[in-house]
Amino acid sequence: MRPRLLLPLVLAGLAGPSACRPPAEHGVEQRPPPRAEPSAQAPAIPTDAAPGAVCTPGEGRCTSDEVALVCQGGERWVEERCGEGSTCLGAGCVSLRAEGHPPVGLAREALLAPQGEGWLDAWSAVGPLPGPLPEGDATTPPDAGAPPAPRPICAKDGYVEVHEKADSKKGPKPPTHFVLSGQLVSGRAQRVLLAAGVSGRVRISVAGKRVLDATREADPAPFRDETRVPLDLDRGVHRIVVEVEQPTPAPTGFWLRARSPSGGPAPDLLFATAPEATCTPAELLRAEIQKKPTATGFDVSVRPGWIGLGPRNLVDLPHRAELASEKGPARPLVEGTLPAASLGSPEGAISLSIPFEKTGTTDLRLRLGAAPGTEQKIPLVYRGALQKRVLALVDKRASIESSAATRGEKDSLLVHIDGLVENLAQNDPDISWIKRQTEEAEALLASLEKGESPYAGRFGIQRRAYRSPLDGRLQPYVLFVPRAYRPGGKPLPLVVASHGLGNRPEIALRVVTGEAPEAGFNGLLEARHFSGLPDFGAFLVAPWQFGNAGQRHLGEDDVLRVVAELRAHFPIDERRISITGYSLGGTVAFYLPLHYPDLFSAAAPLCGYPNLLGWESIRKAPHTPWENVLLAKRYIVNWAENGQHVPLFIVHGGKDDPTRSQLVADRYRSLGYPYKFDVQEDLDHNVWDYGYEDGDMIGWLKSHRRPKAPERVRFVTGEWRYDRAHWVRLLGMEVEDKFAEIDARHSKADGVTVKTRNVESFALDLSQLALREGAGVAVDGAAIEGPFAAGMLWLVKKDGAFVRVPEEPSRKGRKRAGVSGPLDDVDRHGRLVVYGTQDPAQIETNRLVAEHFASFDTFAARFPVKSDVEITDAEIDSRSLVLIGNPRSNRVTALFESTLPVRFEPSALTLRGKRHEGEDVGVSFLHPHPRNPDEYVVVHAGVGSAGTLASRHLPRFAPDFIVYDGRITVQRGGHVLDRRVALDGGFFGIDWN
Structure with missing residues (x-):
């Protein structure tokens, strides 16, 4: 069964015994009961009756489940009592006899x-x-x-x-x-x-x-x-x-x-x-339970309510809470009643502050409903002095924030303490882990209070964190610090270890150092308890990568930020930063070095999946023209030219379809690039024990040094975001549906020669080359006018030939690195998801869709969500926005509508001169932020609610814009449309037209 995040509260007696009793046949009527004579006491006249009239003929309403008020002749209100086989609902009594074979009679109580x-x-x-x-x-x-x-x-x-x-x-x-x-x-x-x-x-x-x-x-x-x-x-x-x-x-x-x-x-x-x-209503009642440890016990909040079917007439809910006792009577805590109107709301929470007299496990017994009611047991484990120590650390948050420590050190210590609080709240049984982590946190805090760097002089495993600007949350990573490290000392190599699907970063470090756990890769014990790691004289780091984001933008961004954190705070040998990984991590180790060839010195991918075009879900599906463009750009084999100075050590099992990795190996061979391709014929997917045995792979990775200014740089890119390699930087492409290529060489004898393809503008960092005076620069066979100082050389194509310009050419209003599309490029930006509330018919839909785009299936990113009336002007201007809802329903969409490429009508929308009619028509597109040129506006909106809902069915690979209708909902997830149908889709021009 699917695990539940919310603990159920069972309330067997809430509905009473009649809810379970079948209705008596004589109480089921086949037609509405005849109108009863007016009661002796005149019923109250509804307050919303029209002026000048007693009532409207045919009008009716319920005063209770058994009694209706009906308008008789437009002159008076008459009380009508519903028979046993009917109930008052809407405008009057309704028979509860269902047609069928045989007919079914329902009891009012059911x-x-x-x-x-x-x-x-x-x-x-x-x-x-x-x-x-x-x-x-x-x-x-x-x-x-x-x-x-x-x-x-x-x-x-x-x-x-x-x-x-x-x-x-x-x-x-x-x-x-x-x-x-x-x-x-x-x-x-x-x-x-x-x-x-x-x-x-x-x-x-x-x-x-x-x-x-x-x-x-x-x-x-x-x-x-x-x-x-x-x-x-x-x-x-x-x-x-x-x-x-x-x-x-x-x-x-x-x-x-x-x-x-x-x-x-x-x-x-x-x-x-x-x-x-x-x-029964009791069986449908659920509760959100939150436990917060305190120094003396726990604060517990219980919020009961129904999110589906519940009692027809809500009643106040009695409750009683007590602490169980092995000896003697239970200790009462609270007794009271929750008002019916508050059930399910924040105001309808039962708040308990529970002190403990001694350590150990005690059950909180919570009874709901009138006695005897039904009891829910909530186990609480009080850790006594250990818990006091953890909460004392929590009290130091303000002093941590105000200290002179670096931001990364503060974030690392805060996430360390937050983890301990979570361990206590979840009754984590691993007491040795909690003790050890508490001791470590206390030691870190003691160093901080002495004015020292809390992590200085510490070796071995460190659990660190940084705050990601993408979703604003702390992202953990695990670092191994070698004993050779000295602050300000000799720079040491850095090896990035990328984890497999579902693994924790600690497991990745164990695997790549040859210490893979025998009991499995996904257990907490294996991630927490191991006897240390061998010291290879290098920094080793395993990023979290937002869970299973892998080689996608979120995972890639996480790796880059972790590397940047370490480069800023440790003596990292800039020319010996390498990467390895297995399974999902093996795919990462194929992708990142070829996207960032001037960052990594070597890569060792094990049993990865770089064969995107061979994935069954892609190979067997039909492709639109824009999907073919995206697939070519995301197919990492097409980026192999960038690996000229990134040697690969590829390991694959012979029983695990080694042709997946062979595609990259073959391309390296054809280019004459250095690589090793080790296929172990008797192994399946689990080649890591062999590939990382005795830590030999770490030694191989350490042995490679990135050249400082290579004499030749071959650079290709299919996406604006990946715009540089070594001393070459791409600025603009001529067309974006094809790869851009730059082949640049330098020598003392010949100066600089460059060949380009599909390049509109680029730059050369001559400061790295130490050219002798008088050296020349030629591009595509034509000489560039000199002289050349040791700085940036900016080149722009005009009339078919490149010419020198004095400064970086402006790309204002044009696609460029960081603001280029396609739709998922927003994943490299911090964002706020904004849902519209202006149209009551669309609020629920907009909120549902906002929740969808605020998270990622198996990824850990969770982006903030606000309504269009909560967001401030400062928030609108400061980050990328994901707008949910059309201009009728979302005030921010309406605010930007005149600057966006789509026009909405009551029954249609128009994009690129094409008009699409239908309530289920929707559009998703990405465009530069009208108020912030470094950010995006993404819109997911329909002509009506159905079109907005359909946006959740987009494939992962979507272009700059895509128009769809209800036919897109036949499938969820996946990389390409496959069985889904799009009405239109493609890329905006380089000028966003």
């Missing part, structure tokens, strides 16, 4: 109402049933054999999990399916949008009519509201059936809720399940 986010999360389920879903309109179990008894599925977190992941180790299993059912009760004739997100094959039928048949993979997880189906409901009861098939071993499930076309929840809508398999 009705649930959508609360919070409104998920339909309570179902009567039959299954698993053998075989795939039957074709046709069958929505009941097959006749063969007695079907299993229905059981309730109660999904308090909103997502309804149906099939668990199947065990595929024993071979393929035949598919199975479930049939889930419930009853929608509508108090009015209305159109609703049935919003679903599914994994597996899911069919939904309402009142016997199929409304959805969709198949989606489980990875990435389903999006909420990814499919919206219009559904017309009459007043009354409508049977809803959800059939779920597991066609692959992946788990299945769905999100489902009913929304109003005008935005927000659908009005006057209730839900019920079969009497023999129901979910």
